[in-house]
Amino acid sequence: xxxxxxxxxxxxxxxxxxGAAAQxxxxxxxxxxxxxxxxxPTDIQGRMLGEKLSQRLxxxxxxxxxxxxxxxxxxxxxxxxxxxxxTIVIATVGTWAVNPSxxxxxxxxxRDFAPIIQVSTSPAVLVVHPSVPARNVKELIAxxxxxPGQLNYGSSGVGGLGHISGALFGLxxxxxxxxxxxxxxxxxxTDLIAGQIQVLFNNAISTxxxxxxGKARALAVTxxxxxxxxxxxxxxxxxxxxxxxxxxxxxxxxxxxxxxEIISKLNSELAAILKLPDIQEKSAAVGADIxxxxxxxxxxxxxxxxxxxxxxxxxxxxxxx
Numbered sequence: 001x002x003x004x005x006x007x008x009x010x011x012x013x014x015x016x017x018x019g020a021a022a023q024x025x026x027x028x029x030x031x032x033x034x035x036x037x038x039x040x041p042t043d044i045q046g047r048m049l050g051e052k053l054s055q056r057l058x059x060x061x062x063x064x065x066x067x068x069x070x071x072x073x074x075x076x077x078x079x080x081x082x083x084x085x086x087t088i089v090i091a092t093v094g095t096w097a098v099n100p101s102x103x104x105x106x107x108x109x110x111r112d113f114a115p116i117i118q119v120s121t122s123p124a125v126l127v128v129h130p131s132v133p134a135r136n137v138k139e140l141i142a143x144x145x146x147x148p149g150q151l152n153y154g155s156s157g158v159g160g161l162g163h164i165s166g167a168l169f170g171l172x173x174x175x176x177x178x179x180x181x182x183x184x185x186x187x188x189x190t191d192l193i194a195g196q197i198q199v200l201f202n203n204a205i206s207t208x209x210x211x212x213x214g215k216a217r218a219l220a221v222t223x224x225x226x227x228x229x230x231x232x233x234x235x236x237x238x239x240x241x242x243x244x245x246x247x248x249x250x251x252x253x254x255x256x257x258x259x260x261e262i263i264s265k266l267n268s269e270l271a272a273i274l275k276l277p278d279i280q281e282k283s284a285a286v287g288a289d290i291x292x293x294x295x296x297x298x299x300x301x302x303x304x305x306x307x308x309x310x311x312x313x314x315x316x317x318x319x320x321x
Contacts, residue, residue, distance in 0.1 A: 025085055025262050026059040033089040035074020037067040041203070041286065045119065045250055046090040048282065052273040053266075061088075070159060070320075071095030072105055079107040083257030088116065088266065093249045097305035098159045101313040102320040110306070113253040114263055115298040117270045120288040121249040123223035124165050124201040125208075126236065127216040132198050137219050137239035140199070144175035152178040153199035154188035158320060161248040162188065164309065165201035165222050167316035168246050169236070192216060203248070204229050204287030223247045229287045249291070251298055267295055 030053075034046040043065060050061035066074035071091055081087035096109055107113075126137070132151075134140035144151050155162030158181050170176060180197055182188040185206060192200045193215045200207075201222060208229060210216040220236045221227045224245045236244035252270060254263065273279060274290045283290055312318070 029060040035071035079112040083255040085262035116252040123247040154197040156185040162201040
């Protein structure tokens with residue numbers, strides 16, 4: 001047998017073996033890494049998807065919470081795991097797209113991971129304390145420009161959705177507000193209600209009750225599309241900050257080198273799960289829009305998001321603390 005024939009035979013054999021492995025997959029429990037502590041929105045979403053995958057594929061998808069370093073610990077564990085389909089990870093925009101510009105990571109998100117699927121996107125809500133004399137976004141911009149450095153905005157921490165949303169708002173409107181980072185979104189919302197901070201970009205599920213009670217005044221949402229949970233609230237783009245678009249999103253990936261047949265199978269299963277009525281309803285209830293799509297679509301989107309946030313981090317002079 002010639003060398004070329006041997007090579008072709010080896011390739012054909014490898015394809016057959018990979019195909020057989022994908023058909024049998026999973027044949028044992030799968031570790032589903034969540035790079036955050038239990039109880040948070042990513043953990044809740046991961047458990048919801050893991051339960052459905054277990055039901056559909058007949059093997060347990062075991063949630064492994066590996067919080068710390070803004071999600072970098074969980075991603076590093078995944079990147080170093082064997083690329084056999086038995087370790088996958090669900091992470092957020094901060095972990096996938098913002099952290100590369102903030103930290104010296106022991107991995108490369110575009111080189112060391114195989115994208116599987118983008119799960120959902122969730123905009124933040126721009127709210128102010130009722131004492132702030134701004135009834136809409138234009139009035140907030142005018143107020144901030146008249147008092148540069150005198151208004152402050154809180155966030156769940158450096159590099160989080162609230163921080164990046166506020167930084168992008170400042171860049172696009174020419175305003176300067178002081179960033180007050182917290183350890184999580186809960187205390188930042190508590191301080192907004194108490195009047196300790198004036199402005200907050202925060203997730204919908206914890207903020208809507210306070211909007212309805214009048215303890216916080218909602219001005220806009222940070223996506224280009226209005227939020228189902230707040231259909232009468234304009235987007236920042238509609239409110240005059242043209243082109244403003246910044247939402248949290250989540251996605252699932254695996255270590256690079258994971259067989260394409262397994263990636264395809266997981267993508268197909270997750271895409272079907274994301275279309276289930278109960279998943280759609282639970283997602284809408286927390287202000288999340290289901291995305292889905294192919295691994296290639298997520299890969300392209302991830303590259304564009306990394307570039308966008310690299311620009312924001314540089315221009316806003318954001319650094320990890």
